[in-house]
Amino acid sequence: MTKPSILVTRAVFPEVIDRLAQYFDVDSNQxxxxxxxxxxxxxxxxxxxxxxxxxxRIDGELVAGLPALRAVCNMAVGYNNLDVPAxxxxxxxxxxxxxxxxxxxxxxxxxxxxxxxxxxxESEHWLRAGKxxxxxxxMFLGMDLYRSTLGILGMGRIGxxxxxxxxxxxxxxxxxxxxxxxxxxxxxxxARYVSKTELLAQSDHLLLVLPYSAQSHHSIxxxxxxxxxxSATLVNLARGGVVDDAALAVALRERRIFAAGxxxxxxxxxxxxxxxxxxxxxxxxxxxxxxxxxxxxxxDLAADNLIAxxxxxxxAGRPPSLINPEVMAHxx
Ligand code: DGY
Numbered sequence: 001m002t003k004p005s006i007l008v009t010r011a012v013f014p015e016v017i018d019r020l021a022q023y024f025d026v027d028s029n030q031x032x033x034x035x036x037x038x039x040x041x042x043x044x045x046x047x048x049x050x051x052x053x054x055x056x057r058i059d060g061e062l063v064a065g066l067p068a069l070r071a072v073c074n075m076a077v078g079y080n081n082l083d084v085p086a087x088x089x090x091x092x093x094x095x096x097x098x099x100x101x102x103x104x105x106x107x108x109x110x111x112x113x114x115x116x117x118x119x120x121x122e123s124e125h126w127l128r129a130g131k132x133x134x135x136x137x138x139m140f141l142g143m144d145l146y147r148s149t150l151g152i153l154g155m156g157r158i159g160x161x162x163x164x165x166x167x168x169x170x171x172x173x174x175x176x177x178x179x180x181x182x183x184x185x186x187x188x189x190x191a192r193y194v195s196k197t198e199l200l201a202q203s204d205h206l207l208l209v210l211p212y213s214a215q216s217h218h219s220i221x222x223x224x225x226x227x228x229x230x231s232a233t234l235v236n237l238a239r240g241g242v243v244d245d246a247a248l249a250v251a252l253r254e255r256r257i258f259a260a261g262x263x264x265x266x267x268x269x270x271x272x273x274x275x276x277x278x279x280x281x282x283x284x285x286x287x288x289x290x291x292x293x294x295x296x297x298x299x300d301l302a303a304d305n306l307i308a309x310x311x312x313x314x315x316a317g318r319p320p321s322l323i324n325p326e327v328m329a330h331x332x
Contacts, residue, residue, distance in 0.1 A: 004048035004310050009035055009056050012075070016299045023312040024049070037062075044069065049306050054078055060086030070332045071309035073319070075302040077101055077289075078239055080212040084324055091332040094323040095305035098157065100297035101289040106161035108263070108288040109237045113205055115282045116233045116261035118142040122279050143204065143231060143258055145169050151203025153196070153219065154210025154238060155181060162207055163189040174199055177210075200227040205235070212239035222247040225256060233259045237288050240266040249274025252281055263288045 006024040008017065011032035020026050027043060029035065035043060037057070044050060044066050052058060054076035060083050063069055071093040072082060079096045087094045115121055123140040126132065147170045152159045155177040163173045173191040175181075176199045186193065194202070206228065210216050220234065221244035228234070234257060236243050245266045251257050252275075259280040265271050268286060275281055289298065304320055307313035318328075 004312075005046060006049040006051065006306065006310070007043050007047045008051045009040065009043075010053040012051070012299050013296060016303050020051070020303055020306065023307055024310070041065065049073065049310050051075060051302050051306055052081070054081050057081050058087070059083040060090070063087060063090050063092060071095070071306055071319075073302045073306040073309065075298050078211060079323055080239060082323075088324045088327045091327060091330050093309040093319060093327055093331055095302070095309065095319045095321050096323055097298040097301045097305075098321055100301055101294050102157045102161050104291045104294040105158050105237065105288040106165060108290075109158070109162055109207060109209070109235060110165050112237070112261035112263060112282060112284065112288075113207065113233065113235050114145065116235060116259045117145055117205060119259070119280075121282045143233060145171065145205065147171065148204035149174060149202055151175070151199045151206040152191070153177075153199060153206065153208050155191070156209065156211075158237070159207070159209045160185070160189060162209065163191045166190075174202055196224075197227065200224055201229075203232055204229065205233045208234070208236045208238045208242055210238050210242060212241050216242055218242075218244040220244065220248070222251070225251040228257050230256060230258065232257050233261065235261040237263050240264045240268050245272040245275060248272075249278060252278045255280070 003023060003025045006020065006026055008026060008028040011030050017026055017028050040056060041062060046068050048068055049071040052072055052074050054074065058072050058081065063086060069092055072087060073095045074082065075097055077096050077098045082094055084094055119140045119142045150166045150171045150173050152162055152175040155175045159175065166173050167190060173189060174194045175191050176194060176196045180193045219242050225247060248260060249272055252260055261282040263284045264286055275283065301321065308315040308317060308319040311317060
């Protein structure tokens with residue numbers, strides 16, 4: 001019997017390719033050549049499934065020309081790269097990789113927050129440049145985390161994992177979310193629901209962990225930055241586009257907020273040039289989930305999803321992390 005064909009759009013752990021090859025005829029991109037729109041379309045022709053990356057845009061127009069495609073499995077929890085309604089309408093199963101990356105991403109968010117508030121990278125660059133001649137009392141004064149007010153915009157799994165970390169620092173936690181958490185969860189997290197306006201005004205440190213969508217585009221722009229404390233720090237772990245990076249660069253240059261830590265950018269891997277020239281920002285290349293163990297778990301889960309979605313393997317039929325369960329009634 002011929003195996004269904006699949007595409008793995010970017011390089012991934014070789015063991016994952018080997019596992020997929022037990023079930024599928026695998027077209028893999030282990031050279032990690034970026035597949036732009038036309039190349040992606042061409043490589044997807046005739047494929048039954050795809051193990052995709054958060055940077056692969058898979059929309060209605062693309063899938064309209066791919067009648068054989070039955071499953072799109074993202075190796076990311078975020079899936080703003082997928083046009084889910086279009087996939088559902090076409091009968092295509094869509095999956096992501098939630099849970100396995102929650103704690104690793106929250107750990108990194110904490111590292112970014114601490115590096116930002118305590119000026120870790122700025123002082124290191126200064127030291128490496130040979131500028132350290134003597135100690136002085138006011139060298140690189142930063143902002144404390146302990147007993148400060150932490151604001152969290154987007155209180156899903158990762159937001160809640162961050163709130164749990166705040167307890168160890170004696171912080172007060174405020175949050176804003178599309179929907180309010182049940183009271184017992186708020187109590188367990190010691191987190192108080194507030195309006196977005198209050199969140200902006202009260203937070204000493206503001207963490208962004210909300211999903212990107214047309215509604216959350218530029219949730220933090222010039223107007224929101226103007227409502228924050230001049231001593232506040234802002235950390236974006238969510239997606240580029242949640243913050244207006246041009247407005248943020250201006251606010252940082254003019255010291256309207258104290259500092260920012262950014263793991264995600266509008267139009268990444270491009271970074272707004274204004275952000276590259278201000279000292280009070282810590283910049284990392286979208287690595288919040290990048291621990292050895294977690295990236296393996298994400299790749300394994302994406303592969304499990306693909307194997308199940310194409311009716312192979314022990315879990316045939318129902319992928320473990322289905323984004324569009326309503327597709328099951330009319331899937332291709
Ligand atoms: C995710 O899982 O959404 C991370 O941001 C990696 O893309």
